[in-house]
Amino acid sequence: MVNLNSQDDKKSLHFLEQIIEQDLVSNSKVLTRFPPEPNGYLHIGHAKSICLNFGLAQKYGGECNLRFDDTNPTKEEVEYVDSIKEDVQWLGFQWARELYASDYFEQLYEWAVLFIKKGLAYVCHMTAQEVSDSRGTPTVPGKESPYRNRSVDENLMLFTRMKNGEFQEGECMLRAKIDMASPNMHMRDPIMYRIRYAHHHRTGNDWCIYPMYDFAHGQSDFIEGITHSFCTLEFEVHRPLYEWFLEYIAEPGQAVPKQREFARLNLNYTVMSKRKLLQLVEEKHVNGWDDPRMPTISGLRRRGYTAESIRTFANKVGVSKRENVIDVALLEHCVREDLNSTSARVMAVTDPLKIILTNYPENTTETVYGIINPENPNSEKRAIPFSRELYIERADFMEDAPKKFFRLAPGREVRLKNAYIIMCNEVIKNENGEIIELHCSYDPLSKSGSGTEEAQRKVKATLHWVSIADAVQTEIRLYDRLFTVENPLNTNEQEDFLSYLNPESLQIATAYIEPSIQNAQIGDRFQFERIGYFCVDKDSTTEKLVFNKTVGLRDTWAKVQNK
RNA sequence: UGUCCCGUGGUGUAAUGGUAACACUACUGGUUUUGGUCCAGUCAUUUAAGGUUCGAAUCCUUACGGGACAACCA
Numbered sequence: 051m052v053n054l055n056s057q058d059d060k061k062s063l064h065f066l067e068q069i070i071e072q073d074l075v076s077n078s079k080v081l082t083r084f085p086p087e088p089n090g091y092l093h094i095g096h097a098k099s100i101c102l103n104f105g106l107a108q109k110y111g112g113e114c115n116l117r118f119d120d121t122n123p124t125k126e127e128v129e130y131v132d133s134i135k136e137d138v139q140w141l142g143f144q145w146a147r148e149l150y151a152s153d154y155f156e157q158l159y160e161w162a163v164l165f166i167k168k169g170l171a172y173v174c175h176m177t178a179q180e181v182s183d184s185r186g187t188p189t190v191p192g193k194e195s196p197y198r199n200r201s202v203d204e205n206l207m208l209f210t211r212m213k214n215g216e217f218q219e220g221e222c223m224l225r226a227k228i229d230m231a232s233p234n235m236h237m238r239d240p241i242m243y244r245i246r247y248a249h250h251h252r253t254g255n256d257w258c259i260y261p262m263y264d265f266a267h268g269q270s271d272f273i274e275g276i277t278h279s280f281c282t283l284e285f286e287v288h289r290p291l292y293e294w295f296l297e298y299i300a301e302p303g304q305a306v307p308k309q310r311e312f313a314r315l316n317l318n319y320t321v322m323s324k325r326k327l328l329q330l331v332e333e334k335h336v337n338g339w340d341d342p343r344m345p346t347i348s349g350l351r352r353r354g355y356t357a358e359s360i361r362t363f364a365n366k367v368g369v370s371k372r373e374n375v376i377d378v379a380l381l382e383h384c385v386r387e388d389l390n391s392t393s394a395r396v397m398a399v400t401d402p403l404k405i406i407l408t409n410y411p412e413n414t415t416e417t418v419y420g421i422i423n424p425e426n427p428n429s430e431k432r433a434i435p436f437s438r439e440l441y442i443e444r445a446d447f448m449e450d451a452p453k454k455f456f457r458l459a460p461g462r463e464v465r466l467k468n469a470y471i472i473m474c475n476e477v478i479k480n481e482n483g484e485i486i487e488l489h490c491s492y493d494p495l496s497k498s499g500s501g502t503e504e505a506q507r508k509v510k511a512t513l514h515w516v517s518i519a520d521a522v523q524t525e526i527r528l529y530d531r532l533f534t535v536e537n538p539l540n541t542n543e544q545e546d547f548l549s550y551l552n553p554e555s556l557q558i559a560t561a562y563i564e565p566s567i568q569n570a571q572i573g574d575r576f577q578f579e580r581i582g583y584f585c586v587d588k589d590s591t592t593e594k595l596v597f598n599k600t601v602g603l604r605d606t607w608a609k610v611q612n613k
Numbered sequence: 614u615g616u617c618c619c620g621u622g623g624u625g626u627a628a629u630g631g632u633a634a635c636a637c638u639a640c641u642g643g644u645u646u647u648g649g650u651c652c653a654g655u656c657a658u659u660u661a662a663g664g665u666u667c668g669a670a671u672c673c674u675u676a677c678g679g680g681a682c683a684a685c686c687a
Contacts, residue, residue: 061627061635062626062627062628062629064626064627068629085687086687087686087687089686089687119687121686121687122686122687124686125686125687177685178684178685181685182683182684185683186683187615187683188615188616188682188683189614189615189616189683190615190683191615192683219685220685222685223685232616233615233616233617234616234617234682235616235682235683236682238683241684241685243685244685245685246685260685262684262685262686262687263686263687264687266687267687283618283619283680283681284680284681284682284687285681285687286617286618286681286682287616287617287618287681287682288682289617290617311618313619313680318624324687325686366625366626366636366637367625367626368625368626368627368636369626370619370625370626371618371619372618372619372620372625372626372679372680373619373620373679373680373681374624374625374626375624375625376624376625376637377623377624377625377637377638379624379637379638380624380625380636380637380638383636383637383638384637386649386650387650390649390650391650395647397647424647424650425650456648457648465646466646467646467647468646469646471646498646499646505646509646510648511646511647511648512645512646512647512648513647514647577647577649579647579649580647580648580649581647582649603647603648603649603650604648604649604650605648605649606648606649607648608648609639609648610648
């Protein structure tokens with residue numbers, strides 16, 4: 051498992067760390083948990099929670115459990131369980147125990163009976179509509195259920211019959227008897243158990259009654275001996291209920307878990323709710339949960355993000371209780387920083403313009419050498435074939451170049467990276483006036499690394515290139531933000547978030563790459579020099595490599611152009 | 614006219630009664646055989662008004678602003 055602590059140096063403590071350190075005085079061990087519901091794939095927001103829960107346990111010498119909150123069989127599937135486990139491990143964490151709330155169904159049932167016996171729970175026969183109507187509103191108190199004051203014996207008998215399948219779905223439920231006038235809606239006789247004739251991914255058809263979140267989560271924490279139960283802000287109003295149940299379950303003086311809440315992660319130009327992500331998948335606006343445009347962990351992984359960069363990101367966004375929207379530029383910065391120091395360089399032309407070196411011998415190929423990774427002082431070199439006919443990037447040539455354009459233009463010189471300095475002598479056009487090729491001459495004395503006076507000549511630009519005869523033709527998938535606006539949820543009445551989908555979020559193109567790319571394996575990451583970071587997609591075949599663009603290099607020239 | 618939570622540069626996070634700091638973004642400039650990387654610099658009277666104090670981003674009061682809560686979801 052990765053060790054996060056090395057990154058911590060002398061940073062000040064965030065508020066959850068402060069809480070833990072105060073508790074450490076009386077408590078010896080920190081036990082946390084990451085509690086996903088297996089009803090969807092994990093996203094970058096979950097990554098923050100994972101890094102927090104596992105990281106805190108690690109920092110304070112404790113442990114972190116992976117616990118699936120699987121109390122709603124109608125929405126949960128094994129596929130999601132498997133993907134969640136894969137994602138957590140890929141991120142670099144290993145749980146102490148793999149657990150399921152459904153493991154505790156028997157115990158939870160017994161506790162429910164205990165609440166009935168104490169006169170703190172009752173079976174209620176109101177319909178969903180009646181429950182809703184009688185609950186009141188945040189400003190208006192609710193009304194008590196007519197079934198509220200049944201005898202303990204009758205409740206016991208009824209609850210047993212619920213468990214035995216003697217009622218239909220929706221016919222009745224078990225409710226906690228708290229306070230219908232509480233200003234906290236969650237204390238207005240919340241539902242503890244409901245009837246569901248659904249197959250559960252673990253317990254099969256053993257049960258037809260299932261506990262609600264509020265009667266399962268805190269109890270599960272308690273059973274496992276969790277010391278700190280960290281969750282997102284929307285559960286803050288559940289805290290009194292979390293504590294209310296535990297108060298009657300724990301023995302006097304027995305330690306109970308402490309729930310504390312932090313702000314969830316939001317990223318601009320995307321959505322972060324599982325429901326909306328599921329909708330994107332089901333309605334096929336994207337190609338599955340692991341579509342590289344998705345903010346899911348599996349999507350980011352396929353896109354080429356490293357686990358390291360996501361952990362760094364989670365660390366940099368911080369932890370607090372303020373609503374926040376993180377600029378996706380920070381995520382991109384984190385992955386660039388990692389990939390810059392680790393990825394092999396390669397030259398790839400994505401929009402080719404043919405050039406012919408008129409003074410270079412025909413039918414000749416020579417080998418030039420490039421450094422695989424200039425950030426690594428011990429980097430090896432790679433061999434690159436050079437010849438008379440080359441491709442350069444179309445954007446690297448302008449016929450009428452403004453002063454600020456440093457690249458190739460008629461009568462101007464540039465260096466071909468790792469090779470020679472060339473000059474553009476002639477622009478060849480077709481009958482439509484489109485530029486189809488350039489005739490250039492090269493300076494034989496200017497070869498890279500030769501140390502000659504000519505080679506040390508200063509030129510304004512260095513271009514990447516590829517020898518046409520030796521290039522490997524590949525598919526590249528270029529991604530842009532999935533949504534055109536920073537907050538797709540901020541819609542006016544007649545639109546929904548789908549209307550802000552970016553129609554150009556995926557573009558497919560061809561890249562011609564130097565032949566050293568031939569041995570690339572699925573998942574390998576490269577920097578296409580001067581373009582960006584790419585990784586080999588799983589759709590690659592022996593005939594054709596497919597690359598995903600992870601993120602572009604910072605592009606100062608694009609900014610200058612846009613002014 | 615409810616309860617709870619939160620207000621610090623464009624964005625996030627620090628400063629825990631004693632000089633508002635760091636990161637990202639943006640913009641300047643330098644280095645560079647990647648217009649990348651790297652390096653240097655610029656960008657805030659801490660929502661407002663009162664109060665306590667020698668001293669307030671920090672404590673108190675009020676106002677204003679934002680968010681959560683009315684699923685047999687989690």
